[in-house]
Structure formats: structure tokens, C-alpha cells
Amino acid sequence: MKTARGGTAAIVPAAGRGERLGPGEPKALRSIGGIPILVHAVGSLVSSGRIDLVVVAAPPGSVDGVRELLRAFDSVVRVVPGGGTRQQSVSLALDAIGEEHEIVLVHDAARALTPPALVGAIVDAVACGHDAVVPVLPVADTIKAVDPAGANVTGTVDRSTLRAVQTPQGFRRSLLVKAHAAAASTDTTDDAGLVERLGMPVSVVAGHAEAFKVTTPFDLLLAEAVWAERRKAGTASTSTSASASETVSGTARADE
Ligand SMILES: Nc1ccn([C@@H]2O[C@H](COP(=O)(O)OP(=O)(O)OP(=O)(O)O)[C@@H](O)[C@H]2O)c(=O)n1
Numbered sequence: 001m002k003t004a005r006g007g008t009a010a011i012v013p014a015a016g017r018g019e020r021l022g023p024g025e026p027k028a029l030r031s032i033g034g035i036p037i038l039v040h041a042v043g044s045l046v047s048s049g050r051i052d053l054v055v056v057a058a059p060p061g062s063v064d065g066v067r068e069l070l071r072a073f074d075s076v077v078r079v080v081p082g083g084g085t086r087q088q089s090v091s092l093a094l095d096a097i098g099e100e101h102e103i104v105l106v107h108d109a110a111r112a113l114t115p116p117a118l119v120g121a122i123v124d125a126v127a128c129g130h131d132a133v134v135p136v137l138p139v140a141d142t143i144k145a146v147d148p149a150g151a152n153v154t155g156t157v158d159r160s161t162l163r164a165v166q167t168p169q170g171f172r173r174s175l176l177v178k179a180h181a182a183a184a185s186t187d188t189t190d191d192a193g194l195v196e197r198l199g200m201p202v203s204v205v206a207g208h209a210e211a212f213k214v215t216t217p218f219d220l221l222l223a224e225a226v227w228a229e230r231r232k233a234g235t236a237s238t239s240t241s242a243s244a245s246e247t248v249s250g251t252a253r254a255d256e
């Protein structure tokens with residue numbers, strides 16, 4: 001294991017349509033507490049104080065709109081058009097990150113309310129020599145295997161060795177580049193999965209319940225409740241709130 005000394009970049013895949021959320025704008029542009037999901041996610045990365053560059057993979061038809069939305073972060077954010085799959089979106093954003101960034105995090109826009117402290121924990125784990133790191137939570141439900149028709153139970157899985165995986169996932173940049181280059185087109189649903197395909201180890205750190213992914217309408221309700229609670233408690237991310245008010249009042253510097 002080698003410790004990392006270069007800069008730290010984060011990729012935010014945000015180009016998904018959000019079909020499971022239902023009809024409407026692309027998911028990253030929908031709001032929680034009146035603030036776009038993407039602004040929450042970028043705000044959480046920036047609030048950690050550990051990220052030098054954020055590259056957002058935007059819905060291809062909304063690149064200019066996304067740049068405008070993120071004006072308040074324009075000293076750290078770059079926006080590129082995303083691709084047809086999450087993996088392609090991450091690859092396109094990775095192309096915009098130079099070798100000076102030795103650590104790269106990949107963080108779903110959809111995990112909008114991820115606490116900044118979790119971002120810091122992932123950066124720390126990579127910086128101290130773990131080349132691929134994912135945040136995980138224990139599985140709470142009993143897990144059954146079913147037959148191909150999904151009609152009958154074929155067994156009960158030992159959940160003590162299972163973990164639900166979140167983002168941000170952290171990598172030494174060179175390993176992530178190698179993993180994506182080897183991937184071509186696969187149905188792997190996360191970036192650590194591509195590293196696993198290389199036969200390389202992936203470490204885990206404790207995830208956080210509030211890093212849940214906004215996937216369904218129920219998740220959006222939950223996110224509204226979590227954000228309202230943070231506002232009430234005075235613990236809402238300052239970068240996120242400041243960015244939202246700057247964008248609305250038009251005082252942010254334009255990204256020209
Ligand atoms: N072509 C794609 C597909 C997904 N994503 C991003 O990958 C993250 C995780 O994906 P998911 O939550 O599954 O989002 P969607 O693909 O938008 O959801 P759905 O499958 O319901 O359409 C999201 O931030 C999403 O914007 C992306 O950048 N490019």
C-alpha cells in the first residue's frame with residue numbers, strides 16, 4: 001500500500017433519468033426542500049473541505065442549465081455531458097480529471113444528503129493507503145433467494161456477510177482509470193465492482209443512514225423529512241444553502 005499526497009477530485013454522475021422516481025425532470029434536477037438534488041450532493045462534497053475539483057456528468061440536454069445551477073461552486077466544479085449508462089457517465093467525467101488528482105471519489109447525485117463527514121472518512125481511508133474504499137451498512141432485512149420466476153423461496157441467505165453499499169466510493173485515480181478502461185461495457189452497478197473484476201481488493205468503512213439513494217417517491221419523502229429536520233436543528237449544509245440562495249438572488253459569478 002502506498003499513501004497518497006496529490007489532490008482529491010470527485011465525480012458526480014448526475015445524468016440519469018430517474019425513471020423509478022416517476023415522470024418529471026431528470027432526477028438530479030428535482031428538489032429537496034426547494035434545492036435541486038444535484039446542488040445538495042455537490043454541497044455535501046464541498047462542505048467536507050476535502051475536495052479540490054468536482055466533475056459533474058450532467059444530463060446531455062441540460063449541460064448549460066446545470067452549469068448555471070452550480071454557479072456558486074464554479075471555482076471547483078466542471079460540468080461534462082453524461083452518457084447512456086452510469087458507468088459511461090463516470091468514464092466521461094474521469095477523462096476530465098488529470099494526474100495531479102491522486103485520489104478520486106465517485107458520488108451519486110442521487111445520494112443528495114450524504115453527510116460531509118462520510119466524504120472525509122473515504123478520503124482519509126484512500127489517503128492512508130487503501131486503493132479502493134466503499135461505505136457500507138449492515139443489511140437489516142432477512143434476505144431470501146428465489147427461483148428464476150420469483151415465485152418460490154429457494155433459501156435464506158446468511159446476512160451476516162452481506163453489506164449494502166453506498167457512495168462516495170474512493171479510489172486511487174490510477175486504479176479507477178485502469179478499472180474503467182478494462183470494463184468496456186458491463187452491467188456493473190458501481191465502480192468498486194469494476195475494481196473487483198481486476199481482482200484487486202476493496203476495503204469498507206462504515207456508511208451512514210442519511211447517505212441513502214433517492215430512487216423512489218418514498219425516498220423523496222424521506223429526504224424532505226431529513227432536510228427539514230436538519231434545517232430545524234441548524235445542521236443543514238452551509239455550502240448547499242448558500243449556493244441555493246446565491247443562485248436564486250443572481251449574485252454568483254457566471255461560468256463563462
Ligand atoms: N446514464 C446515467 C445513469 C445514471 N447516472 C447517475 O447515477 C446515479 C445512480 O443512479 P440511479 O439512482 O439508478 O439513477 P437513475 O439511473 O437516474 O435512476 P432510474 O434507474 O430510476 O432511472 C444517479 O445520480 C444518476 O444520475 C448517470 O450519471 N448516468
Ligand SMILES: C[C@](O)(CO)[C@H](O)COP(=O)(O)O
Nearest residue numbers: 086108165166167189190213
Ligand atoms: C453506486 C450505487 O449507488 C451503490 O449502491 C448503486 O450501485 C447504483 O445502482 P443503481 O442501479 O444505479 O441504483
